[in-house]
Amino acid sequence: MKSKEWIIIYELLMVECYMVIAMGGRLEQKDESTVPTPTFSPPEANRTVIDSTTWCVAHPGASQFDLENALDWACGVGGADCSSLQPGSACYQPDTLLSHASYAFNSYFQHNGNSDVACNFGGTATITSRDPSYGSCKYLSSESASASSTLVQMSFLTKILEMLILLCLNTRL
Numbered sequence: 001m002k003s004k005e006w007i008i009i010y011e012l013l014m015v016e017c018y019m020v021i022a023m024g025g026r027l028e029q030k031d032e033s034t035v036p037t038p039t040f041s042p043p044e045a046n047r048t049v050i051d052s053t054t055w056c057v058a059h060p061g062a063s064q065f066d067l068e069n070a071l072d073w074a075c076g077v078g079g080a081d082c083s084s085l086q087p088g089s090a091c092y093q094p095d096t097l098l099s100h101a102s103y104a105f106n107s108y109f110q111h112n113g114n115s116d117v118a119c120n121f122g123g124t125a126t127i128t129s130r131d132p133s134y135g136s137c138k139y140l141s142s143e144s145a146s147a148s149s150t151l152v153q154m155s156f157l158t159k160i161l162e163m164l165i166l167l168c169l170n171t172r173l
Contacts, residue, residue, distance in 0.1 A: 052129055054142045056109030056119035058101035059126045070121035071101040080107035084137065091137035101125075102132055103139065110140040 058067055075082035082104050084091040091103045105125045112118040119125045133139045 056105045062124035066124045067101045070124045074104040074108045078108045080104045114142045
């Protein structure tokens with residue numbers, strides 16, 4: 001099961017537990033009470049997984065405004081690891097918007113399926129098979145990110161799900 005599927009299951013269990021606790025053990029659902037939930041993700045693209053080693057980088061022709069917005073999203077809501085972009089860190093130099101956006105986009109891409117959906121950022125990014133790493137700044141690749149991080153995430157999410165199930169069972173008793 002993919003880590004995104006585990007996250008969805010986790011979120012559904014959290015909502016169910018909250019409702020059980022809030023309603024004193026009574027869980028009711030009305031058909032007319034469905035409310036659309038906004039999603040915060042890059043715009044959708046064709047979902048195509050590329051089978052070679054790939055990276056996601058900022059498109060050199062993208063506008064500065066669009067790159068700034070996409071970089072803010074990636075390092076904020078998107079959850080990309082942007083710690084290496086801080087002053088003095090391995091990937092801070094060159095201190096350019098294009099360089100920083102490329103690193104952030106790739107971080108998000110590597111942890112979210114290595115597909116063109118995860119490398120869109122409103123059209124400001126592109127997938128490449130050329131390693132963008134330079135000097136001491138090493139970009140994650142589709143080979144290095146998938147195996148180790150997926151196992152750690154799934155183990156962590158499994159433990160969370162087990163605790164949530166126990167919490168819900170204890171609440172219902």
